Amino acid sequence: MRRDNQVLIFDADDTLWENNIRFERAIDTFLDEVARPPISRAAARAALDRIEAANAKTHGYGAQVFLRSLVECFEQLRGRPADAAEQARFAALAASITSAEVELIPGVAQTLPALAARHELLLLTKGDQAEQRAKVDASGLAGLFRSVHIVAEKDFSEYYWLIGEEALEPERTWMIGNSPKSDILPARAVGLNAVFIPHQHTWTLEEAELDPADSRVLRLTTFAELEEHF
Structure with missing residues (x-):
């Protein structure tokens, strides 16, 4: 009734x-880059989840916050700053979630x-x-x-x-x-x-x-x- x-x-x-599927596709590509022995894919994703949760509380949501999380996760897992080429790849991933369609x-x-x-x-x-x-x-x-x-x-x-x-x-x-x-x-x-x-x-x-x-x-x-x- x-x-x-x-x-x-x-x-x-x-x-x-649809929204989160765009993030998931970007994250899959990101994990392809950072999940290398001895870091498992599950461990890399868990690290990114923790960083995203912290950044959401402090900075909110959106492509720029997502980019911040990708860079922070990379630097935490690799133990070094992302170089210019890596920064550009992560920026492209973040931009992919804001398609006008x-x-x-x-x-x-x-x-x-x-x-x-x-x-x-x-x-x-x-x-x-x-x-x-x-x-x-x-x-x-x-x-x-x-x-x-x-x-x-x-x-x-x-x-x-x-x-x-x-x-x-x-x-x-x-x-x-x-x-x-x-x-x-x-x-x-x-x-x-x-x-x-x-x-x-x-x-x-x-x-x-x-x-x-x-x-x-x-x-x-x-x-x-x-x-x-x-």
């Missing part, structure tokens, strides 16, 4: 369009306009302002949303702010996304409903355990299933 007249807040990266998740192009006809839609995404705005514009979806919010981090305080900014009624508002850490848990903590749509390429640092008994978290397998519930 469909719910009527709801407010649906959508995550962007890996909910509306946006690949929508299957079902988004058909489902989102149908939802917009019955509900109020908002977009909430985190990251570098210019990079995220470019993706929103390139997606062709911006006109479907009542408002678009690009924030540095999607934590409890940002959700509290959004509730006040948009005068939201939590009982009829849903946060829809693929990230347990950034979309589901903080939304539930401030009293919003949530829809979890897993993505096979969700960033490792966005994973977290969800309460299987939480009846206010709707779990779907595809984006198109939203039309069955909203």
